[in-house]
Amino acid sequence: MDPSINVLGGPLQPCSARPLTGFFRDGCCNTGAEDRGRHTVCVIVTAEFLALSKYLGNDLSTPHPEFRFPGLKPGDRWCLCAARFLQAAQEFAAPQVVMEATHARTLDIVPLELLRAHATGPEGEAQSRPD
Template structure:
């Protein structure tokens, strides 16, 4: 069965430059072996990269930089969202923008569609 996006439609390709996805096929698929739920089709910001590094996952160490498209763990994306609301000097710019049509429906296990839509750069197609 083909992977579905958050609208329960076929999942769109997210990025091949850099090649992303848990299986490195360009899609934010979540196979059973992906315990991290790399389902969120994000555009990385420098603020998110700093935040992720501060949480122990330095994505710059694998060559990523601000502006790269990457399949982000749903939990890390949600942590950034919660941090942005926590009043600890972390603003909303830490939360990566998302492509809804490229975000796997498995993201909805951790994140509400409403929260994803707040940071969306696309609409349902």
């Protein structure tokens, strides 16, 4: 198996072990043919994003122990579907993106410039960009 690549061209970094995320629940935003939703964008969720997601029919904040899902709270990292990220950006509620942990296949759906506009550093701080 080839190593996964992030949107910056480097090795894909883990997104979150707590809560455990990823389509394959391996902590990374890996993808494959089985992942129809392309859960490839590592985000740091916000209250605004969680409210939008719930409004759109995907309640990510309510725990579902039967699926080993603890429910998300603001500040949690999560592998988000690329199309949902794009939709959230269009609704001005996009969460922050951890570029090093976002899979390169995201670029099939979301432009790199849009990801960069919402990028944070590896520890969750907003990245400073030169003017």
